[in-house]
Amino acid sequence: MPELPEVETVRRGLASRFVGRMIDGVEVGRERTVRRTSRDALIHGLTGATAIAADRRGKYLILPLDTGDSLMIHLRMSGRVLIEPASSPRLAHTHVVLHLAGPENEQLRFVDPRTFGEVVVFDPDNAAVELPELARLGVDPIADGLGRRQLAALLAGRSRRLKAMLLDQSVIAGIGNIYADEILHAARVRHDRLSNSLGQAEVARLHAAIGGILNAAIEAGGSTLKDTQYVDIGGEGGWFQVSHRVYDRAGQPCLTCGRATIRKVVFAGRTTSFCPRCQK
Template sequence: MPELPEVETMVRGLRPALAGRLLGTVKVHDPFLLEGTNCATFEHLASGRKVERIDRSGKWVLIILEADSGVIVIQPRMTGAFWLVPPDRPEHARLTFRLQGSDQVVWYCDARRLGKIRWHDTLGDARVACARSQGPDALEISRDDLAHRLKQTSRSIKPTLMDQKVLAGIGNIYADEILFASRLHPERVASQLKPAELDRLHAAVGEVLHRAVEAEGSSFDAHYRTVLGLEGGFLATNAMYGRAGRPCPHCGNPIVREHIRGLIGRSTYYCPRCQPPRVRRA
């Protein structure tokens, strides 16, 4: 469930706790999440290093160590989360960062163990790994780059927006909000959007994601919390996600929940009146 706004909230919360700090012991509690290296190697490489800064790439968290001595990349995927507050080890803790000269501990927890933890020797290696599986960040992509990328596929617009190789950061919740704000049906063919529709879509990507970052993301159950354990506020004000049968905030007609073509097993919420499958005649 962490999409771009939730991961951005994690990164902003981690910065004051980790940036510029010297790591003490780093401990992996669950080797299942670790890819490309073993626990002993990872712990040896990371422990005792100074954190230079925390970055985000799409839905990934990058913990960049000083003097290009390594990068820890964490993909929270569905249920990964960071915790600063609990003094004792929380449930589902998979990775622990202790800090030198402090009692502060940063926990990475992941109930469903879908998340991934990777070590990269250099920032260059980490950037290559990001670029291999992610397109431009959704908050940075230009209108023309987005338009060009959507032209390349005959898929529906919703699964295309959620394809991290097209642009990085959008998942199921924000795809629905963005398409509502753009007045586009989720099954519109990505390559057939008109220039005016591409304008609306590009504006909506930035507008919706910025609004969600301001609200510190979305929480619909205990899985996602900010690093202080607080709920994100986005779902208190959102238009579509989780609101089947309730009135569309624009036209008042009931919001529909469906499984759309190309996205089996995931719910899509939209307004059939405001988001018609084809362009209405003017």
């Protein structure tokens, strides 16, 4: 599933190739993609509109429009946002197509084989009603910044297993299974530690790891795994997967200590990879 670095990579692409271009036609194939409202709501909300910015909150893409509404895109499991020439063949599972005005004759295409993704036009002043989970998101470590003292307060104020807390979008927005494992390994703390048990040095390491891993992954264009569909708006995969130290490396030697083997367990319902030697 795309996480903060992948969604941020898509956001950057949209900022350069979608913002400022008027939408002069909207097609909706699969109704499930627009299930939160309706096919008509998307068509009426977007036809003639122009995105004026490309923002991100956690894993949510938010594009304010010149109409006062905003466009929200969530990739969920397998969603892809592509900008392609109108003349290029459409991929299977293309559910929404936005025709962009201008001589380039390009389209924004939302492709989503598993159909968990969403494309919605909403009123940002009424977000608490129209997109309640957006209103409940916690701090975004990249868009908002996450200070060390702020993180220390979030950890101290809870007695939760670290990995469950990192995955909780209402506490910190944008981290999913891959980056939670990589962050915890870089911070040298175990997934099952209680959040309020961390000492000052551990909090400092976790803080550095959150920023360090997420920023390095953004620089690499995100992670594209064998079993996922993630690509940027030009159709290119990311390459941060070659830098993964624990995720999907169970049974292989730890690249940090070189002396232990990466273990895989199921924790809080999720596959979790860690080094039993590096992480305490």
